[in-house]
Amino acid sequence: KQEVTQIPAALSVPEGENLVLNCSFTDSAIYNLQWFRQDPGKGLTSLLLIQSSQREQTSGRLNASLDKSSGRSTLYIAASQPGDSATYLCAVRPAGAQKLVFGQGTRLTINP
Amino acid sequence: KAGVTQTPRYLIKTRGQQVTLSCSPISGHRSVSWYQQTPGQGLQFLFEYFSETQRNKGNFPGRFSGRQFSNSRSEMNVSTLELGDSALYLCASSLEITYEQYFGPGTRLTVT
Numbered sequence: 457k458q459e460v461t462q463i464p465a466a467l468s469v470p471e472g473e474n475l476v477l478n479c480s481f482t483d484s485a486i487y488n489l490q491w492f493r494q495d496p497g498k499g500l501t502s503l504l505l506i507q508s509s510q511r512e513q514t515s516g517r518l519n520a521s522l523d524k525s526s527g528r529s530t531l532y533i534a535a536s537q538p539g540d541s542a543t544y545l546c547a548v549r550p551a552g553a554q555k556l557v558f559g560q561g562t563r564l565t566i567n568p
Numbered sequence: 569k570a571g572v573t574q575t576p577r578y579l580i581k582t583r584g585q586q587v588t589l590s591c592s593p594i595s596g597h598r599s600v601s602w603y604q605q606t607p608g609q610g611l612q613f614l615f616e617y618f619s620e621t622q623r624n625k626g627n628f629p630g631r632f633s634g635r636q637f638s639n640s641r642s643e644m645n646v647s648t649l650e651l652g653d654s655a656l657y658l659c660a661s662s663l664e665i666t667y668e669q670y671f672g673p674g675t676r677l678t679v680t
Contacts, residue, residue, distance in 0.1 A: 488667060499572075499658055500671040507666075545611070549667055554624040555601065556660075556669060558611040 458483045458550045462559035470567050471538060477531040477562045479546030484524045487549040490556065491520050491531050494543045503544075504531070508551075536566045569595060572661050572672035580678045586647040589675045593640050593661030600642040601669065602634060605656040614657075617642055618664075649679045 459482045469475055479489070488507045492500040504513045504520040506529070512521040519532040533540060543563045547556040573592045581587050593600050602614040613626040617636035634644040640661075646653055656676050660669040 490669060492671070497656075497676070499673040500660075500669075502668060502670060505666065505668045547611075547669075554599065554616040554618070555613040555626070556603075556611075557613070558603075560610045 458486075458548060458557045460546060460548055460557050460559040462544075462546055462562050464562060465560065466563040466565075468565040468567060469536060471536060473536050474532070474534050475536055475564075477533070477544050477546075477564070479529040479531070479559055481527045481529075481548050481557075483550065484527055485551040486524065487551050487553075489520075489522055489529050489546065489548050491518075491529075492545040492547065494545060494561070496543075500545065538566045538568050540564065541566045572659055572670055574657075574659050574672040574675050576675060577673065578676045578678075580680060581649050582680055583649055583651060585649050586645065587649060587677060588643055588645045589657055589659075589677075591642045591644075591659030591661075591672060593642070593659075594670055597661035597663055597670070598640050599662045599664060599667075600636055600640060601660045601662075602642070602644050603658045603660065604628075605658060605674070606654075611658070614644065646677075651679050653677065654679045 491503045506522045517534040543561045545561045547558045575590045599618045601616040605611045616624045620636045631647045636642045656674045658674045660671045
């Protein structure tokens with residue numbers, strides 16, 4: 457059974473810092489991995505999608521990496537801003553399954 | 569292109585009642601998935617539909633059901649509501665090529 461873990465559960469940093477969020481999964485047989493952002497009481501916004509054959513994806517100040525063999529992904533946020541404050545969720549799509557398995561999320565606070 | 573829409577956005581029901589939630593996917597997306605989000609359990613997969621067929625179902629009791637129409641719109645129904653069904657219900661749609669999931673704003677269900 458696929459399990460996804462995100463560490464830390466919460467993170468508070470001053471504005472302008474570069475930071476890394478971690479995601480680990482127990483089964484390397486995945487089709488893809490997706491990072492989402494969720495603001496309080498809102499739906500999920502897709503940030504980056506990494507297919508199993510890819511090693512990383514970039515969008516603006518965000519960079520996500522995937523190491524399938526070790527069951528790890530990281531989300532790198534450069535030059536953090538207060539508007540980046542949100543919960544960040546990592547999810548994997550197991551190979552052959554039409555569903556996502558989510559981690560519990562990292563609640564990020566960027567202090568001005 | 570319009571995003572995923574969900575109606576209603578908020579619902580208050582009494583224990584024992586039933587409820588129907590609606591989801592309209594992004595135009596051209598034929599896969600629709602449903603997830604339940606609670607503070608204690610996080611995001612859990614309910615079911616996934618493609619071309620009016622349920623392809624995958626999560627570990628929820630039979631009180632939770634769904635369907636998909638020929639225009640890809642989907643509904644989920646919860647019968648005999650329990651207090652523990654209070655949650656944010658999220659719908660997502662995707663293309664079969666990338667399987668990137670796009671989420672709607674969710675329906676906040678409160679059972680009293």
